[in-house]
Amino acid sequence: MVAPPYGAVARPLLCFGISGSPFSHRSAPISSDTATAPPPLQTSAAAVATRPDAAPYVEFLALQKTYDGTSLVVKDLNLKIRRGEFLTMLGPSGSGKTTTLMMLAGFEAPTDGRIFLDGVSIESMPPHLRDIGMVFQNYALFPHMTVRQNVAFPLEVRKRPASEIAAKVEQAMKTVRLSGFEDRRPAQLSGGQQQRVALARALVFEPKLVLMDEPLGALDKQLREQMQVEIKHLHERLGITMVYVTHDQAEAMTMSDRIAVFNEGRIQQLDTAEGLYERPVNSFVAQFIGENNRLSGRVIGRDGDRCRVALDNGPEVSALAVNIDGERTRLSIRPERVTINPTADEADNHLQARVEEMIYLGDHRRVRLSVAGTDEFIVKVPSGHAHGALAVGAVVSVGWSWADCRALDA
Numbered sequence: 001m002v003a004p005p006y007g008a009v010a011r012p013l014l015c016f017g018i019s020g021s022p023f024s025h026r027s028a029p030i031s032s033d034t035a036t037a038p039p040p041l042q043t044s045a046a047a048v049a050t051r052p053d054a055a056p057y058v059e060f061l062a063l064q065k066t067y068d069g070t071s072l073v074v075k076d077l078n079l080k081i082r083r084g085e086f087l088t089m090l091g092p093s094g095s096g097k098t099t100t101l102m103m104l105a106g107f108e109a110p111t112d113g114r115i116f117l118d119g120v121s122i123e124s125m126p127p128h129l130r131d132i133g134m135v136f137q138n139y140a141l142f143p144h145m146t147v148r149q150n151v152a153f154p155l156e157v158r159k160r161p162a163s164e165i166a167a168k169v170e171q172a173m174k175t176v177r178l179s180g181f182e183d184r185r186p187a188q189l190s191g192g193q194q195q196r197v198a199l200a201r202a203l204v205f206e207p208k209l210v211l212m213d214e215p216l217g218a219l220d221k222q223l224r225e226q227m228q229v230e231i232k233h234l235h236e237r238l239g240i241t242m243v244y245v246t247h248d249q250a251e252a253m254t255m256s257d258r259i260a261v262f263n264e265g266r267i268q269q270l271d272t273a274e275g276l277y278e279r280p281v282n283s284f285v286a287q288f289i290g291e292n293n294r295l296s297g298r299v300i301g302r303d304g305d306r307c308r309v310a311l312d313n314g315p316e317v318s319a320l321a322v323n324i325d326g327e328r329t330r331l332s333i334r335p336e337r338v339t340i341n342p343t344a345d346e347a348d349n350h351l352q353a354r355v356e357e358m359i360y361l362g363d364h365r366r367v368r369l370s371v372a373g374t375d376e377f378i379v380k381v382p383s384g385h386a387h388g389a390l391a392v393g394a395v396v397s398v399g400w401s402w403a404d405c406r407a408l409d410a
């Protein structure tokens with residue numbers, strides 16, 4: 001194998017897997033065989049003492065980051081990631097996802113707060129000692145090495161036996177569907193193929209923690225969806241802990257055990273895909289995850305979980321009181337929870353509506369209505385439902401159950 005000129009390819013080196021970097025071939029007491037070594041025991045009594053409730057694999061504690069000394073791009077971040085979990089950081093561009101990942105990897109220093117990895121505080125540990133595999137936004141391979149040499153590299157620096165290297169490289173190439181491309185150089189591959197090589201290289205040495213920052217962004221839709229499922233299966237098979245960054249909610253929902261929704265440097269909600277969709281805790285999450293109808297109003301009464309809301313441009317309705325601390329509220333209701341022309345016992349709330357548009361989408365009809373002052377109210381009507389009365393211009397009623405209508409921050 002051609003020895004890579006380390007100094008000359010600093011960026012690719014950074015970008016392919018911290019553990020796989022030549023610097024991590026250390027003579028430290030930890031076994032170089034990360035694939036078979038038993039999980040290290042919790043070693044820091046102080047760390048354990050600060051976290052009495054659980055032993056998360058990764059923990060961020062009151063983490064803060066500013067680049068310019070004035071504005072915080074990560075604000076008081078607290079997050080526990082379980083061993084073996086697939087955790088996704090999902091949020092709009094600029095919400096602090098990459099910054100958080102870079103702090104975990106060790107390429108950015110926290111301004112304040114703590115990071116624990118397997119019970120050990122790592123804020124001051126250099127990246128190459130963290131034993132983390134990484135795939136960055138922009139794939140970066142060693143250009144002068146073949147695909148085989150690129151993928152073998154993390155195993156070569158660990159001085160694994162040739163037979164093991166050959167077998168693991170072959171398996172990794174199969175996993176990313178690139179068998180047969182071993183002897184090409186990166187320049188002879190498409191962007192998508194290069195990124196798959198980067199994936200193979202980050203995974204081939206089976207690190208216990210793998211970080212991925214929008215690794216599929218450069219791939220076309222079909223390949224991206226295939227790779228999502230493959231990475232998910234790989235995660236299940238290898239039992240590694242995965243921290244994955246994306247701005248694509250479908251990708252997050254497909255792959256993750258739990259999703260941390262980021263906005264403006266804060267985690268807005270940490271939950272399963274189903275939890276985020278069915279039980280958003282604030283208006284940002286309700287709007288960011290899936291489709292959502294919004295109606296504004298004033299809280300005029302409350303009885304336990306249930307509140308009465310006077311809509312700004314409509315009647316009084318009842319809703320589930322979720323996040324109201326003041327008079328103003330924004331109601332959130334999913335399009336598939338609304339019934340058109342409901343019977344009296346199908347819905348607690350009945351509002352008059354006018355059909356503005358109908359789109360046939362095979363398995364359902366997407367109906368846009370004017371309701372309570374908005375003409376962007378969407379209802380999904382499953383195909384096969386009788387909708388004889390439905391026509392553009394028709395005046396109908398819409399209704400829903402109060403528990404499906406969440407009263408959130410205005």
Ligand SMILES: Nc1ncnc2c1ncn2[C@@H]1O[C@H](COP(=O)(O)OP(=O)(O)O)[C@@H](O)[C@H]1O
Binds near residue numbers: 091097099100
């Ligand atoms: N190296 C940097 N120097 C200064 N500002 C940065 C740097 N990296 C990111 N930022 C800023 O920090 C904020 C969060 O960025 P980032 O973590 O990249 O968000 P995301 O990955 O969610 O898109 C943005 O406002 C971005 O402009």
Ligand SMILES: [Mg+2]
Binds near residue numbers: 097098099
């Ligand atoms: Mg980013």
